[in-house]
Amino acid sequence: MAHRVPVRRGHPPPADPRHGGDRDPRAHVPAQARHGGVAQRLVCGVRPARARRDPLCHALPRAGVGDYVARAVSDGARLFKMHVQVGVFAPDDPLLDPAWDVLARHHIPVVIHAGSGPIEGPYTGPDRVAEVLRRHPDLTLVIAHLGMPEYDRFADLAEQHPNVYLDTTMAATDFTERSAPMPPGYVERLGALADKVVLGSDFPNIPYQYAHQLFGLARLGLGDEWMRKVLWHNGRKLLDR
Numbered sequence: 231m232a233h234r235v236p237v238r239r240g241h242p243p244p245a246d247p248r249h250g251g252d253r254d255p256r257a258h259v260p261a262q263a264r265h266g267g268v269a270q271r272l273v274c275g276v277r278p279a280r281a282r283r284d285p286l287c288h289a290l291p292r293a294g295v296g297d298y299v300a301r302a303v304s305d306g307a308r309l310f311k312m313h314v315q316v317g318v319f320a321p322d323d324p325l326l327d328p329a330w331d332v333l334a335r336h337h338i339p340v341v342i343h344a345g346s347g348p349i350e351g352p353y354t355g356p357d358r359v360a361e362v363l364r365r366h367p368d369l370t371l372v373i374a375h376l377g378m379p380e381y382d383r384f385a386d387l388a389e390q391h392p393n394v395y396l397d398t399t400m401a402a403t404d405f406t407e408r409s410a411p412m413p414p415g416y417v418e419r420l421g422a423l424a425d426k427v428v429l430g431s432d433f434p435n436i437p438y439q440y441a442h443q444l445f446g447l448a449r450l451g452l453g454d455e456w457m458r459k460v461l462w463h464n465g466r467k468l469l470d471r
Contacts, residue, residue, distance in 0.1 A: 285306050285307050285308040285309060286307070286308075286309050286310070286311060287299075287302045287307045287309070287310050287311075288310065288311055288312070288313075289310060289312065289326070289329050290317055290319055291319050291320070291323040291325035291326045292325065293325065295325060295326060295328060295329045296327075296328020296329050296331065296332055297328075298329075299328075299329040299332045299333065300332045303332060303333075303336050303338060307338065308338065308339075308469060309338065309339055309340075309341065309469070310333060310338060310339070310340040310341070311340070311341045311342075311343075312340055312341070312342045312343070312344075313342075313343045314342065314343060314344045314351065314353050314354055314358075315343055315344075315349070315351045315353075315354055316343070318351065318352070318353070319353060320353040320358055321342065321344060321353065321358050321359055321362050322358045322359075322361040322362050322365070326362075327365065327366075330362060330365070330366040330369055331366065333369060333370070334366045334368040334369040334370070335368075337368075337370055337471045338370065339370045339371075339372055339395075339468050339469070339471075340369070340370065340371050340372065341372045341374055341397065341430075342359065342371055342372065342373060342374060343374040343375065344356070344358070344359050344373065344374075344377065344384075345373070345374070345375050345376075345377040345378050345379065345380055345384065346379060346380060347375060347378045347379050347409075347410050348409070355380060355383075356377065356380050356383040356384050356386075356387060359371070359373075359384075359387065360387060363387065363391050363394065367391065368393065369393060370393040370394075370395075370468070370471075371387075371391075371393065371394050371395070372394075372395045372396070372397050372428060372430075372468070373387070373388065373394065373395065373396050373397065374397050374399055374430060375397070375399045375400055375401060375430070376396050376397070376398065376399075376401045376420075377396065378400075378401065378406065378410045379410040381412055381413055381416050382413060382416065382419070384396065385416070385419050385420075385423065388423055388426050389423070394426070395426045395427065395428055395464070395468065396420075396423065396426060396427050396428070397427070397428050397429070397430030398427060398428070398429055398430050398431075398443070398447060398460065399430030399431055399432045399443075400430075400432060400436065400443070401430075401446070401447070402443075402446030402447050402449070402450055403438060403442055403443060403446045404438070404442070404446070405437055405438055407446075417450050417451075417452070420450065420452065421452045421453075421456060424452070424455070424456045424459050424460075425459060425464060426464070427456075427459070427460045427464060428460060428464045428465040428468065429447075429460055429461050429462075429465060431443050444461070447460065447461075
């Protein structure tokens with residue numbers, strides 16, 4: 231069903247000298263698990279006023295999810311987030327097919343966290359996402375975190391499918407480059423995918439200053455025009471479709 235999940239921000243995890251003074255990435259996992267528990271327990275439709283005010287929605291594989299998603303879209307939802315790792319669900323679960331159909335038909339972007347970082351889950355990785363796209367080729371997906379650590383295989387999907395994009399959340403930062411560095415040749419792929427990369431940040435739930443995300447992208451050396459597309463133009467085009 232479609233959910234509107236309240237997110238409660240707690241205290242950040244403590245600094246860990248083993249990670250250069252940054253917060254230990256393992257400390258994020260319990261918070262994600264708690265968030266997933268909330269998502270699993272809350273079962274509610276998206277009311278029209280809520281969808282207009284907060285047009286970001288979530289969906290899980292449940293009976294009737296297609297109807298809930300259709301209602302949310304009718305009520306003004308403009309963006310969906312699917313977190314395979316936190317929700318502990320398979321994106322290619324047949325129960326989600328009606329929801330994917332609605333989202334594809336209405337060109338609603340879906341930000342999907344399906345990469346195996348920070349910890350591999352039972353349903354993470356590019357294979358199940360590829361199966362979703364095989365069944366729903368018109369679906370608009372935004373691959374969160376560039377799909378790290380499976381950078382190249384998710385980039386393959388962006389190259390193969392006209393409506394698959396990559397988002398930059400935590401990418402190219404010192405924090406991520408220590409634990410999930412970009413593979414050789416990947417920066418050049420990002421340059422070639424200039425029209426299919428959008429800014430993501432996870433702000434405020436990040437273990438560094440927000441500006442460091444932008445600095446990390448700039449130091450990739452892909453140029454001002456690439457930065458303009460990533461920071462503004464590509465995301466605006468997605469939401470204006």
